[in-house]
Amino acid sequence: MPTPYPDELIGSVLARAVIHNGLAPKRLVTHLLGTSSRSNYSMFLPTNLPDLAIQTRTDAKTLLWGHTVFPYAVAFMPTAEVHRLEEKLLVGCTADQGSTASLVKSVTHGLPEFRYCPRCAREELSERGESYWHRTHCLPGVRMCLKHGHPLHGTMTRPTTLAQNLSMPLPHRQRRHIEIPKCSLTLLQQVAQTSAAICHGPWMHQSEWLSDYRARATALKLTLPSGLIAGARMAFELQEAFGVEYLSDAGCGYAALERAWPALMVRERCCVPFAPAKHVLLSAFFRHYQSADSSFSYRKPGKTPIDSARVDRWLATAIKKRVDAAIQRKEIVTVKGLLEDTGKWQIFRHHRASFPLTLKQVEAFKKSEASQRKTGGREAHAKKLLAIQEGRQKPFVYKYRPRRKLKTSVEAVDFPPKLVIGTPAPYDS
Numbered sequence: 001m002p003t004p005y006p007d008e009l010i011g012s013v014l015a016r017a018v019i020h021n022g023l024a025p026k027r028l029v030t031h032l033l034g035t036s037s038r039s040n041y042s043m044f045l046p047t048n049l050p051d052l053a054i055q056t057r058t059d060a061k062t063l064l065w066g067h068t069v070f071p072y073a074v075a076f077m078p079t080a081e082v083h084r085l086e087e088k089l090l091v092g093c094t095a096d097q098g099s100t101a102s103l104v105k106s107v108t109h110g111l112p113e114f115r116y117c118p119r120c121a122r123e124e125l126s127e128r129g130e131s132y133w134h135r136t137h138c139l140p141g142v143r144m145c146l147k148h149g150h151p152l153h154g155t156m157t158r159p160t161t162l163a164q165n166l167s168m169p170l171p172h173r174q175r176r177h178i179e180i181p182k183c184s185l186t187l188l189q190q191v192a193q194t195s196a197a198i199c200h201g202p203w204m205h206q207s208e209w210l211s212d213y214r215a216r217a218t219a220l221k222l223t224l225p226s227g228l229i230a231g232a233r234m235a236f237e238l239q240e241a242f243g244v245e246y247l248s249d250a251g252c253g254y255a256a257l258e259r260a261w262p263a264l265m266v267r268e269r270c271c272v273p274f275a276p277a278k279h280v281l282l283s284a285f286f287r288h289y290q291s292a293d294s295s296f297s298y299r300k301p302g303k304t305p306i307d308s309a310r311v312d313r314w315l316a317t318a319i320k321k322r323v324d325a326a327i328q329r330k331e332i333v334t335v336k337g338l339l340e341d342t343g344k345w346q347i348f349r350h351h352r353a354s355f356p357l358t359l360k361q362v363e364a365f366k367k368s369e370a371s372q373r374k375t376g377g378r379e380a381h382a383k384k385l386l387a388i389q390e391g392r393q394k395p396f397v398y399k400y401r402p403r404r405k406l407k408t409s410v411e412a413v414d415f416p417p418k419l420v421i422g423t424p425a426p427y428d429s
Contacts, residue, residue, distance in 0.1 A: 001032075001055040005124075005132055007199075010067045011043025012133035013056060015166045019130075025166035042104050043165045044069045044138075049089055060090050072139055073103040075198045076279045078207040106275045110140025110251025113154040116171035117145035124172070131172040136196045140277035141250040143181055144192045153178045181246040190284040198276075209279060214266050216286045231263030236296040238262050238285045252278050306347065308354040316357035318342045319365065326370040334372045335362055 002020060004013050014032075018025050032055060045068045046052060053060035064070050064086065074082045089100065115138055121131040136142065143152055154177050159165045181188070197203065206212075214229060222234045235257045239247065247253045252275070254260035261278050262285075264270050322341055326333055339345040348355055365371055369379070387393035 001052075001057075003056055004058060004063070004067045005128070007134050007136055008067055009043065009069075009133045009135045009138060010046060010052070010063065011165060012170075013067070014043075015168065015170065016130060016132065018166050019170075025163040029162060029166070042100075043162075044107060045073070045089075045100055045104050047089070047100060050091070061086075064089055067135065069107045069135065069139070070103070071199050071203065072195065072276055073107050075203050075205070075276050076209055076274070077205060079205045082205050107140065107277075109275065110249070110277045111138060111158075112249060113156075113158045114138055114168070115142070115152040115154045116174065117148060117150055118153055118171075118176060119148045119150055120145060121171040121174075131170045133171065136192075136199050139195045139199075140275075141191045141246075141252075141281060142195050143183075143246075144185075144188045146189075146192050146196055149189075151178055151180050181249070182243050183246045184241065184288070186288055187241060187284050190287055191280055194280050194283060198280075210265055210267075210270060213282060213286070214268070217266050220286065220289055221291055222289075229266045230298075231266055232257040232260075232298065233296050234266065235260035235262040237289065238282070241285055241289070242281065247281075250277050250281065251275070252281060306351070306354075308351070311344065311347065312355040312357045315339075315342060315344050315348065315355060316361045318344075319358060319361040323361070323365045323368060323370055327368060331370060332372050333370060335365070338362075338365065 002013060002016050004010070014025075014028065017023075018028055021028065023031075032051065049060045049063055049068075053063050056063065058067075070086075070089065074085060077085075085100070085103070114133060116131070116133065117137060120134065124131040137145065137152055144150070145152055153174070155168070155174055156177050159168050217223070217229050217234060222230050222237070224230050235254065239254075239257075239260075244253065252261065257263065261274060262282060264272060265274060265278065265282055319338060319342065322338055325331075326338075336345060339348050348358060352359060366374065368374070384393060388395050
């Protein structure tokens with residue numbers, strides 16, 4: 001096994017071992033970890049650090065803190081929890097003793113691809129004869145190399161299995177692929193610096209991060225006239241600063257501002273744990289936020305008015321699809337049933353005039369074969385009437401259905417027979 005380079009990701013060490021030994025990835029991992037531990041292996045945080053430390057001739061604690069994402073994953077946890085997880089990993093936990101999958105997921109969820117710096121790869125190739133995957137380049141939201149100030153490139157695809165990860169070409173053999181996010185370079189640099197500080201230097205572990213964020217938001221005057229923190233406004237400003245695409249790429253996107261994670265992170269008595277990337281992004285936002293006239297405004301209290309035009313367009317399209325499906329299946333439905341399927345029956349019932357496009361679709365539906373009360377009658381019924389008129393079919397036969405007799409306490413009253421539409425009255429002249 002090769003010795004790890006500075007800031008090298010632990011999975012990169014095994015990837016280089018595959019090349020050095022000329023072994024298949026599965027065979028190498030089976031030899032090092034055993035078949036029972038292969039499913040627990042991760043490119044970012046393996047569960048058998050003591051065995052890997054012996055193979056790489058490195059101290060297990062150095063391997064954990066210097067070549068895995070463990071420092072980043074636990075950066076915003078209380079000190080006692082960090083020590084508990086550290087002890088668990090240093091003794092070599094297995095699947096029976098517990099899994100660290102949640103720690104790995106909190107980091108890899110915001111990493112759609114492996115990233116690398118082409119200048120770093122060229123320098124490593126000339127100095128060492130090979131390149132490697134840097135740990136600080138493969139963290140959520142990190143899109144810049146601090147050493148060269150150059151945007152990071154990414155792989156075209158993200159491997160999913162262990163064998164694919166270990167057989168993936170090293171950075172100097174990757175095809176260059178770069179997507180510069182539409183985001184302030186100052187914010188990108190701050191995110192990269194904070195992520196590097198977490199991995200390389202002593203980090204302050206505490207349990208009162210949310211209280212600190214509330215104090216910083218108050219100092220930046222991100223508050224309401226009542227003195228409460230304007231969480232929705234802060235979520236809006238953060239989204240405007242980083243951009244929707246960048247936040248989504250980092251696994252931190254959101255739509256509803258009132259329930260977005262920035263608003264929750266400054267809410268009192270919030271006990272929900274947040275991913276490390278969200279802490280890093282919020283910290284960078286607070287550091288470089290400059291108060292200015294915002295275009296954001298809160299909704300007025302009370303019932304939200306209906307956007308009739310938007311609902312009308314959506315409802316007309318939904319009805320057309322539903323009618324086409326009913327005609328194809330030769331299904332007969334009513335107007336009420338049609339609109340109840342879309343969940344907008346009550347709105348349409350009380351505000352018909354506000355939905356002109358929907359009314360057109362409803363009128364077209366009434367003329368279709370799927371309508372229970374088809375306008376103008378059904379084609380089959382019209383054909384029968386034409387056949388009767390031309391003598392090709394016998395006329396319809398209507399039968400009287402006399403009503404049953406009802407007995408009263410006085411005497412039995414005999415009601416006249418039921419009148420059937422289209423037949424002469426049964427009364428005598």
